[in-house]
Amino acid sequence: MRTTVQDAPGSLAALCTALAGHGVDILSLQTHPLADGTVDDFLLRAPGALPAAEITRAVALAGGTATWIERADAHDLVDVPTRVLGLAARTALDAAELPLALRQLLGRCTIRSLPGRPAGGGRGPQPVPVEGVLEDTVMRLPAPEGGVLTVERPYLPFTPTEFARARALVELDSRLGPRIPDGEDVLTLPAGDDITVRRVDTGDLVAARAMHDRCSPHTLGLRYHGPVGDADRYLNHLLSPRFGRTLAAQTASGRIVGLGHLLWDGDETEVALLVEDEWQQRGIGGELLGRLVAMAAEAGCASVYAVTKASNTGMVAAMRGLGLPLDYQVEEGTLVITARLDAAPVASAPGPRPPRLG
Structure with a gap:
């Protein structure tokens, strides 16, 4: 679950109390400070009979806004630092892993690689700064082979933390150059x-x-x-x-x-x-x-x-x-x-x- 709360003392405690009142256990929590609040990512274990809409309602009453809930999978049970290190290791071994690693890091998203200069001539996509560009539900990063790597997730805006992790994976891939596993x-x-x-x-x-x-x-x-x-x-x-x-x-x-x-x-x-x-x-x-x-x-x-x-x-x-x-x-x-x-x-x-x- 992801929700946004005011960056004020007691706001997180209010959320936790509301969830506990419905028998919801918090397995992990990440916070993403923003200029106008804090985005909290929760991994929850909820009673099977409790509908997602009821959780959203409880969170809203406790001060949460823009709440998004999705069923977790096995990847979500791994703590984030361990998961990111694993994705980095896979990317380091095989250049073909980068799109997959980004998708596992960011969830359901669309990834497109636009060449710097299209085949057959013509102008390529507008170049992006070395540090990349984050625009709400879209991030654009310099592609390792030139051009632009675009990642879109229309249903959920990216946080600056997610953007930084994605940028680090792309930079790692770029530094290592072309490679495929032997065998x-x-x-x-x-x-x-x-x-x-x-x-x-x-x-x-x-x-x-x-x-x-x-x-x-x-x-x-x-x-x-x-x-x-x-x-x-x-x-x-x-x-x-x-x-x-x-x-x-x-x-x-x-x-x-x-x-x-x-x-x-x-x-x-x-x-x-x-x-x-x-x-x-x-x-x-x-x-x-x-x-x-x-x-x-x-x-x-x-x-x-x-x-x-x-x-x-x-x-x-x-x-x-x-x-x-x-x-x-x-x-x-x-x-x-x-x-x-x-x-x-x-x-x-x-x-x-x-x-x-x-």
């Missing part, structure tokens, strides 16, 4: 071929572009829903850890034959696959997709979606192979398949799934 898995496909699955980023652009060049126009059309005029521009964005995570399947010679992308799309998560023609129908797409969905579930995503053509039977089969509840939407030949992550993903190959790659 790779070698596995045998049903047809008997051995491939290696590993995380890739923009450092693998040349190899990814070479795979693009080997793909037929039909395969590229299914992936990008039309002709691809500038593959470098697409791939540079897709491979950037700033926008998500990418897995590659490569042969023993190091040739990339498949790419799987997990893309942070605002407060949603997209999955996308591209497998070289010669290596299709061998289980590579399903293997990559299963690992991407496992990453999404671990990151706390409620669902993932794939956008493809209705005629792309391979992608449809891969999504169905997850063994998850699926929703389908079709509009003018474009198919959007959404998988709800309320069940464990099904491995595409028999046996236990190898450890995650980042």
Whole structure:
């Protein structure tokens, strides 16, 4: 619960007394002093039969204003310093963690990264000062790769403390530079071929572009829903850890034959696959997709979606192979398949799934 009280002796005591009168236990409390009052964040344990509206009414009678209540989850049970240190450690290991860390730090919010100079020319977004800008429900921070990182939370204004924590995470990410965790898995496909699955980023652009060049126009059309005029521009964005995570399947010679992308799309998560023609129908797409969905579930995503053509039977089969509840939407030949992550993903190959790659 968050509420605002006057910065005066006894105001917090009045709130605590009102909550105690309804059998509400205070598990933790943070205060955020402001110029015109104090914002108090409570973690409460309330009787199951006590409605949130009754708590809000009691708080209002005790002097609280702009009260907001939401059901807590497991993350809220960890004290804030420990949680922030954990998020910083994850961000330090993997550049793709920054959007996820910000979302866990700030709750339900929309995060967008605007490049300093858009592809194809034109002017980029208005630059922000090094220290960033806080505007009520919106914060804007200098993105580590250039441009602007925008975080929006329309239902609840950010406090200066939240802004300072977010700014510290972004600064940490910027100082460490591009990075992805080391690690790779070698596995045998049903047809008997051995491939290696590993995380890739923009450092693998040349190899990814070479795979693009080997793909037929039909395969590229299914992936990008039309002709691809500038593959470098697409791939540079897709491979950037700033926008998500990418897995590659490569042969023993190091040739990339498949790419799987997990893309942070605002407060949603997209999955996308591209497998070289010669290596299709061998289980590579399903293997990559299963690992991407496992990453999404671990990151706390409620669902993932794939956008493809209705005629792309391979992608449809891969999504169905997850063994998850699926929703389908079709509009003018474009198919959007959404998988709800309320069940464990099904491995595409028999046996236990190898450890995650980042």
